[in-house]
Amino acid sequence: MSLLDVRGLxxxxxxxxxxxxxxDLRLDAGRKLGIAGESGCGKSTLALALLRLLPAxxxxxxxxxxxxxxxxxxxxxxVRAVRWAGASIVFQGAMHSLNPVRRVGDQxxxxxxxxxxxxxxxxxxxxxxxxxxxxxxxxxxSAYPHELSGGQRQRVMIAxxxxxxxxxxxxDEPTTALDVMIQAQxxxxxxxxxxxxxxxxxxxxxxxxxxxxxxxxLAVMYAGRVVEEGPARQVYExxxxxxxxxxxxxxxxxxxxxxxxxxxxxxGDPPDPSALPSGCAFHPRCPVARDSCATDDxxxxxxxxxxxxxxxxxxxxEREARAAAGTAAPHGEPDSPEEARRTTP
Amino acid sequence: MTPSPAAxxxxxxxxxxxxxxxxxxxxxxxxxxxxxxxxxxxxxxxxEIVALVGESGCGKTTLARALLGLVxxxxxxxxxxxxxxxxxGRSLKAYRRRVQLVLQDPSGSLNPRxxxxxxxxxxxxxxxxxxxERAAVAGALARAGLRPPxxxxLRYPHELSGGQRQRVVIAxxxxxxxxxxxxxxxxxxxxxxxRGEILSLLLRLRAELGLSALVxxxxxxxxxxxxxxxxxMYLGRIVETGAVEQILTAPRHPxxxxxxxxxxxSPGERVVLTGEPPDPSxxxxxxxxxxxxxxxxxxxxxAAGVADACRGRDPGVPDxxxxxQVACHWAHARKG
Numbered sequence: 001m002s003l004l005d006v007r008g009l010x011x012x013x014x015x016x017x018x019x020x021x022x023x024d025l026r027l028d029a030g031r032k033l034g035i036a037g038e039s040g041c042g043k044s045t046l047a048l049a050l051l052r053l054l055p056a057x058x059x060x061x062x063x064x065x066x067x068x069x070x071x072x073x074x075x076x077x078x079v080r081a082v083r084w085a086g087a088s089i090v091f092q093g094a095m096h097s098l099n100p101v102r103r104v105g106d107q108x109x110x111x112x113x114x115x116x117x118x119x120x121x122x123x124x125x126x127x128x129x130x131x132x133x134x135x136x137x138x139x140x141x142s143a144y145p146h147e148l149s150g151g152q153r154q155r156v157m158i159a160x161x162x163x164x165x166x167x168x169x170x171x172d173e174p175t176t177a178l179d180v181m182i183q184a185q186x187x188x189x190x191x192x193x194x195x196x197x198x199x200x201x202x203x204x205x206x207x208x209x210x211x212x213x214x215x216x217x218l219a220v221m222y223a224g225r226v227v228e229e230g231p232a233r234q235v236y237e238x239x240x241x242x243x244x245x246x247x248x249x250x251x252x253x254x255x256x257x258x259x260x261x262x263x264x265x266x267x268g269d270p271p272d273p274s275a276l277p278s279g280c281a282f283h284p285r286c287p288v289a290r291d292s293c294a295t296d297d298x299x300x301x302x303x304x305x306x307x308x309x310x311x312x313x314x315x316x317x318e319r320e321a322r323a324a325a326g327t328a329a330p331h332g333e334p335d336s337p338e339e340a341r342r343t344t345p
Numbered sequence: 346m347t348p349s350p351a352a353x354x355x356x357x358x359x360x361x362x363x364x365x366x367x368x369x370x371x372x373x374x375x376x377x378x379x380x381x382x383x384x385x386x387x388x389x390x391x392x393e394i395v396a397l398v399g400e401s402g403c404g405k406t407t408l409a410r411a412l413l414g415l416v417x418x419x420x421x422x423x424x425x426x427x428x429x430x431x432x433x434g435r436s437l438k439a440y441r442r443r444v445q446l447v448l449q450d451p452s453g454s455l456n457p458r459x460x461x462x463x464x465x466x467x468x469x470x471x472x473x474x475x476x477x478e479r480a481a482v483a484g485a486l487a488r489a490g491l492r493p494p495x496x497x498x499l500r501y502p503h504e505l506s507g508g509q510r511q512r513v514v515i516a517x518x519x520x521x522x523x524x525x526x527x528x529x530x531x532x533x534x535x536x537x538x539x540r541g542e543i544l545s546l547l548l549r550l551r552a553e554l555g556l557s558a559l560v561x562x563x564x565x566x567x568x569x570x571x572x573x574x575x576x577x578m579y580l581g582r583i584v585e586t587g588a589v590e591q592i593l594t595a596p597r598h599p600x601x602x603x604x605x606x607x608x609x610x611s612p613g614e615r616v617v618l619t620g621e622p623p624d625p626s627x628x629x630x631x632x633x634x635x636x637x638x639x640x641x642x643x644x645x646x647x648a649a650g651v652a653d654a655c656r657g658r659d660p661g662v663p664d665x666x667x668x669x670q671v672a673c674h675w676a677h678a679r680k681g
Contacts, residue, residue: 038536038537038538039507039536149621150401151621152621179400179401179563180400180563180564180565180604180607180608181400181603181604181607181617181618182400182621183607184607184615184617185617185619188615188617206536206537207537207609208537209608209609209610210609212609212610213609213610214609246538247537247538249541250537250538250540250541251537251566251610252566252569252570253610254565254566254569254593254594254605254608254610254611255569255593255594259569259570260569260570260589260590261548261570261571262570263540263541263544263545263548263570263571264541265537265538265539265540265541265542265543265544265545266538266541266542267542269506269508
């Protein structure tokens with residue numbers, strides 16, 4: 001059984017904005033899954049949905065199985081127990097997520113006192129251990145957030161997320177506001193923690209390069225859907241979906257003459273989630289769109305070993321491959337999105 | 346997307362030039378003063394794009410502010426178009442017509458209650474523009490890629506996307522037809538897809554208007570994308586400078602090497618420096634990087650016989666010219 005198995009997740013905000021439109025994801029303990037996409041693609045909504053942190057009035061559908069138990073069907077008391085102990089979130093922008101008038105040690109100790117029913121002395125001891133675990137001296141527990149640098153604050157956030165030994169950690173843009181060197185320190189720390197403690201990690205970022213360097217698998221989201229998913233390196237280096245390709249090209253490889261004096265972006269803006277385009281939601285911005293893309297929506301389909309992509313070009317490639325193999329019906333390559341999902345480890 | 350050619354071979358007199366620039370902020374309660382900029386020589390020639398890179402707190406923003414005349418240097422001087430900068434209100438106002446600042450975070454630098462038109466026209470009004478204001482605003486918006494400009498005149502910042510807001514900020518800088526743009530992290534707060542668009546815009550402005558730019562950033566990929574020359578700053582000093590191709594593919598300073606090695610796609614072993622950049626009020630003696638230097642710690646400097654120099658002798662300041670230079674005893678010993 002997977003640590004996390006998300007099936008057909010949909011999230012619609014009270015105003016009618018379809019922020020997540022049918023997402024399937026799976027994550028095993030000790031593995032790292034990256035979720036990439038622009039602002040407004042639904043990646044942060046997805047993270048919040050995993051722990052039912054969305055505002056009242058939001059409609060969610062599908063299943064979120066955490067260790068086999070559906071988070072969406074849990075009673076509130078159980079959800080509260082799962083938060084922190086089952087899964088915890090490292091939010092983006094550590095300066096805004098920490099309480100500025102409380103010592104960081106007390107903030108780390110709070111979930112330990114609440115969820116572990118620890119004694120104050122026990123919680124203090126555990127707080128010291130956690131701080132040392134993330135590379136800060138235990139004495140920093142008495143510091144206020146403003147006394148710490150951005151990188152140190154992010155370490156505190158990570159210590160807090162680890163406080164109740166969760167099985168799953170969700171990190172939403174954990175390094176976005178940080179310098180390259182501090183970013184490298186934090187990523188190294190996260191990698192070590194995942195390896196040592198056998199937790200599952202979901203890392204959310206718009207920086208495909210960072211995700212590819214840290215995660216095992218990568219899912220690229222656009223307009224509330226996963227449009228490409230596969231082994232992180234392969235998705236970054238040879239994306240099959242034009243959107244994933246554009247995101248990947250936005251970060252230049254230093255030393256690559258092709259990107260010298262040729263910054264690459266993607267014209268246009270992501271669609272308004274309450275007024276999505278017809279057909280493939282990406283077609284108005286797609287550099288290789290065809291006429292049919294304006295009318296036909298594309299499901300995720302198998303696009304090579306352990307890879308899936310939602311693009312009509314992938315469908316063509318499969319058809320050609322099949323024709324070349326001389327078989328009318330596929331054997332090994334599943335075609336429906338449901339079957340494709342099952343084959344993903 | 347249009348690939349812009351590299352700058353015409355930047356020769357001749359620099360447009361903007363800093364010599365021996367120091368900016369120190371007095372310490373509070375008798376603490377030693379913070380030497381934010383501690384001896385910098387830097388030239389920017391007409392039509393040249395220079396990237397100033399370094400970690401937060403290395404003094405790069407203070408240097409940019411000093412070049413704009415927003416901070417008066419404690420020592421050294423800034424020359425623009427051959428004439429030293431004067432710090433009287435009138436001459437600074439004239440200077441800022443020719444040199445414009447583009448700030449990071451367009452949401453913070455636009456007044457939420459001003460329309461796009463007012464935001465862009467503000468500079469014209471301050472400088473008493475005599476001509477057709479409407480045409481000038483429309484022209485600047487169009488050059489910044491907001492077309493048709495009339496459609497944007499009456500919009501408010503909250504009605505625009507992040508990329509459009511940054512274009513409005515750039516239009517506000519362009520409207521006075523400056524010769525140099527100083528852009529502080531122009532794409533740090535933007536999405537990956539928008540980033541490339543804004544960088545292409547800077548390259549196009551250089552190609553069309555001959556605009557020079559100093560881009561302050563911690564993003565080495567940005568330097569590779571658009572800059573002709575890069576200056577790497579550490580703790581108030583430029584420690585390595587030269588053509589982008591040379592510095593980013595064959596760095597000589599251990600600090601540049603470390604910065605490049607931690608990029609996600611970089612080959613080879615990562616050199617993750619521990620700790621934060623040291624405090625500018627307590628600059629280490631000798632080479633200011635020696636306390637974090639991986640080459641000194643790994644014995645490389647000892648082997649080259651320069652370890653004592655690293656700890657005790659200042660490696661000097663690269664002059665502002667365009668040639669490749671490095672302030673490192675070890676790199677000098679290896680070369681010589």
